Every structure is written in structure tokens, then in C-alpha cells.
Amino acid sequence: MRKIATSQLEPGMILGAPIVSNDSMIELLSKGTKLSKRHIALISQMSIEDVYILDHAEELDESVEMDLTDLANRAHTEGKPFDADKLQKALDEIETHVYEPATRSAVNANMAVHVLTGEGNVPIDVKHEEALLDTKKVIENIKDDGELDLDRIRRNVEETLPDMIRNNDVLMRLNQLKASDDYTFHHSLRVSILASMIGKWLGYSEPEILELAEAGLLFDMGKLHIPEFLLQKPGQVTPDEFELIKKHAQFGYSILLKTRGVSNNIKYAALHHHERMDGSGYPLRLRENQIHDFAKVIMVCDVFDALISDRPYKKAISPIMAAEYLSWTSGKLFDSKVCYVLIKKLSEFYLGKTVKLTNGDVGKIVFIEENYPTRPIVQVGEKFVNLIKERSINVETLM
Incomplete structure (x- = not known):
């Protein structure tokens, strides 16, 4: 290699x-x-x-071993905090878990959804600042005492959910959110919004959408056990570092397992959100129907938001290109139905948008073929660029 x-x-x-x-x-x-x-x-x-x-x-058959001593030495060299004993204790704990088959959620795709639509067009984090700050505080407290106050999370979700899903233009809703230094929480909030919207589009019941929103906020909490300097590392992590990072799904499940009142839907959303339909995911190498329904939604939201989010060491890609990634991995890595409904709903808001193409041209989306929602026709001056035919050109930026 x-x-x-x-x-x-x-x-x-x-x-x-x-x-x-x-x-x-x-x-x-x-x-x-x-x-x-x-x-x-x-x-x-x-x-x-x-x-x-x-x-x-x-x-391909070569295995990768984690070495906490080496990781501790690297952390010390870089002057980064690292509690090896605490991490080893968390690793030992998840090794004792027996992972039972998931209890599948019963979803009627034709069920009518009766959820409040909210009023006005005020950004969620402005209108509900107090509730979101309280949610963030609850999650941060896990670092200190290892316990999760689910009742406070639930109250805050019930307050914010109607405004999360009242407008189908989910990109507008995500763009309204102000930037945050706490990427992990901000990312979880955006995943919660996306997952709630997909639940709405799939016909989930109101209680299921509430639960899916909670799962979106809590699915990544296992990262609290991952050393901060690894999560903030510029560039690609090494194979042995990634082996440790992969444990965060089990760490999150372990925390939720000890929290009274957490449903199996939320626990398995955390445990399964890095599984993939073809069995190439982790930590359990599950396939297709072995993966919980909530996790199938969360994994798509997790990837989509990560792709469209700018970070200090990562350039965001356009929502259209992120949707195209989902399109050509749909059925192989991600659930086809979840990908389809997200891509279709996103495309409804592309028409008329000004975009910059990867060849440097700037133009306006004038037509979207239903069967190719990520390959629009773009008018650039007097000419028309058909991305269905011009496969080497992509939408670099939605402007």
C-alpha cells in the first residue's frame, strides 16, 4: 500500500x-x-x-490494529489532551455488549401526517435559541457524568420540531442556521432537521418524526469518547486512527443503552448509522434489512450534510453534487427509497437558481429532467449546457 x-x-x-x-x-x-x-x-x-x-x-486482507500507546505519544508530541485510561475503559465496556437484532420500526408510507406547520420565516436557532442551548448543554454533560437527560432533549425537540419541518425547502432551512464553532452539535442539529423532513416525506407518523428528530440529535454522541485532536485533524486520518474513530457508533449505543426511556429506534440509529446496504459499513457489517429503518434515514442525512458543509480543512461541494453522490451509491451503500425522496424533494427547489459549473461557467438552471434530477440544463448566456450529456461537468456551487 x-x-x-x-x-x-x-x-x-x-x-x-x-x-x-x-x-x-x-x-x-x-x-x-x-x-x-x-x-x-x-x-x-x-x-x-x-x-x-x-x-x-x-x-485487502491485511488487518489494522489500534495502538493507544502510540496515539498517546502522538498526542503528547502535539501538546493535545488525551486520557488513555478513560478511553481504554470505554473500549472495554463496549466489548462486553451483545448486539441483539434490531427491532424494526413499523412505518406506513401512506400515513397522513398531522404536524403543526409553524408561522413566519424566522431561523430555528434564533426562534428557539434557549431550547437549542439547553440541548447542547445536556449533550456536553455526558462528558462529565456519562448520563443523558432524555426528558430535556425530548421537551426541546417537541418545541422546535414544528418549525423544523414546516417548509419543504430544506436547503433554505439549513442555510438559515448560523455558523457554530461546535461542529459536532451543529452537524447533529442539521441531521435532525434533514431526518425530520425525510420522515415527513416518507409518511412517518407524528410520534415517529419526533423520535427521528431525537435520533438525529443523539446519533453521533459516541464521538464524545474520541480524542478531540483526531476529530479536528487536518487531512486524511491514518488507517489505525480510523479504526479508533469507527468505535464511536458503539460508544454512542453504549451511552444510550444506559439511559432510561431511550427507545430501540434511537439506540439502533446510533449503532447502525455507519452500516451500508452492501455490508461494507461498520461496526457490525450488516446488510440491507438487517439495518434499522431510522439508521437508513440518518446515514443519508449524515453524509449529505457533511458533503455540503464547509470546514477549515475541507471544501464543501454543492448540494446538487452531494445529491449525485447519493444517486450513484443508492441501493449499494444507501437505501434507495430514502435517497430517492431526498433527491426528488431537493430538485424541486433548483429551478431558476444561479449556479457555477466546474468548468467555470455561471448560469441559471432552466430545466430539470425528472429521471435525472442532479443533471439539469443550465443556460449560460445564449447557450444551454445539458449536464445529462456533458458528464464531465458538474454543478460546483449553488449561488
Whole structure:
């Protein structure tokens, strides 16, 4: 296995380590992926500078071991706080868990949804600042005492949910949110909004949408056990660092397992949100119907928001390109129905938008073919660029 610059990537090369989105630590392309032109375009758009490539297929069988001593030494060298004993205790605890099969949620896709629509057009984090600050405080308290006050989380979600889902233009809603230094909480809030919207579009009942919103806020809390310097590391993490980061799904499940009143839907959303439909995910390598319904929604929201969010060491990609990534991984990595409803609903708000294309042209979306919602026709001056035919061109920015 060797590390090469992104500029040297060629179709047909095989990844020797996962492509992970910086900060959010989401596996976008798994180890062993045979790279295509689309893969390489995605990697380039995200400003990833280098990746690991396999020279021989048999290298896929090589396992990666975590070394906490080495990690502690690196943390000490960089002057970063790292409590190895506390982390080892958390690792020991999740090793004792027996992971039972998920209890599936019963969802009627044709069920009418009766949820308050809210009023006005005030951003959620302005209108509900007190509730969101309280939610953030509850989650931060887990670091100190290891306990989660679910009742406070639930009260705050019940207050904010009607305004989360009242407008189908979810991109407008996400863009309204002010930037936050606390990426993990801000990301969870955005996932909660996206998941609630998808639940609404899929016909979930009101109690299920409330529960899905709670799951969106709590699914990533296992990162509280991951050393901060790893979550903030610029560039791609090493394979052994990623092995530790992958434990956060089990850490989150462990915290929720000890919290009274947490439903199986929320527990399994946390445990399964990095599983993938083809079995390439983690931590349990589950496939298709083995993965909980809530997790199928959360994983799509998690990836989509990570892709469209700017971070200090990661360039955001456009919502249209993020939707295209979901489109060509739908059914393989992500649930087809969840991807379809998100992509379809997003496309309803693209028409008339000004965009910048990856070839530098700026124009306006004038037509969207129903079967190709991520490949619009863009008018640039007097000419029309049909992205269905011009496959090498993508929408770089929605303006």
C-alpha cells in the first residue's frame, strides 16, 4: 500500500484505505473500492490531497490494529489532551455488549401526517435559541457524568420540531442556521432537521418524526469518547486512527443503552448509522434489512450534510453534487427509497437558481429532467449546457 497525491489518481486504482470526510469522519468510499472517474471527481472536489492505493489485491486482507500507546505519544508530541485510561475503559465496556437484532420500526408510507406547520420565516436557532442551548448543554454533560437527560432533549425537540419541518425547502432551512464553532452539535442539529423532513416525506407518523428528530440529535454522541485532536485533524486520518474513530457508533449505543426511556429506534440509529446496504459499513457489517429503518434515514442525512458543509480543512461541494453522490451509491451503500425522496424533494427547489459549473461557467438552471434530477440544463448566456450529456461537468456551487 502506498500514499499518492489525488492528482495522480487514475480510474481502475483500488483504495487501500477509506476516503473519510474531514472532521465529520464519515466513510465516503470504503477500502477496496475500484476508482471510477466519478469517484476521482468527488475526491478532487473535496480538496483531499492524498489517498492510499493498493498495489496488490491481497493487501485487502491485511488487518489494522489500534495502538493507544502510540496515539498517546502522538498526542503528547502535539501538546493535545488525551486520557488513555478513560478511553481504554470505554473500549472495554463496549466489548462486553451483545448486539441483539434490531427491532424494526413499523412505518406506513401512506400515513397522513398531522404536524403543526409553524408561522413566519424566522431561523430555528434564533426562534428557539434557549431550547437549542439547553440541548447542547445536556449533550456536553455526558462528558462529565456519562448520563443523558432524555426528558430535556425530548421537551426541546417537541418545541422546535414544528418549525423544523414546516417548509419543504430544506436547503433554505439549513442555510438559515448560523455558523457554530461546535461542529459536532451543529452537524447533529442539521441531521435532525434533514431526518425530520425525510420522515415527513416518507409518511412517518407524528410520534415517529419526533423520535427521528431525537435520533438525529443523539446519533453521533459516541464521538464524545474520541480524542478531540483526531476529530479536528487536518487531512486524511491514518488507517489505525480510523479504526479508533469507527468505535464511536458503539460508544454512542453504549451511552444510550444506559439511559432510561431511550427507545430501540434511537439506540439502533446510533449503532447502525455507519452500516451500508452492501455490508461494507461498520461496526457490525450488516446488510440491507438487517439495518434499522431510522439508521437508513440518518446515514443519508449524515453524509449529505457533511458533503455540503464547509470546514477549515475541507471544501464543501454543492448540494446538487452531494445529491449525485447519493444517486450513484443508492441501493449499494444507501437505501434507495430514502435517497430517492431526498433527491426528488431537493430538485424541486433548483429551478431558476444561479449556479457555477466546474468548468467555470455561471448560469441559471432552466430545466430539470425528472429521471435525472442532479443533471439539469443550465443556460449560460445564449447557450444551454445539458449536464445529462456533458458528464464531465458538474454543478460546483449553488449561488
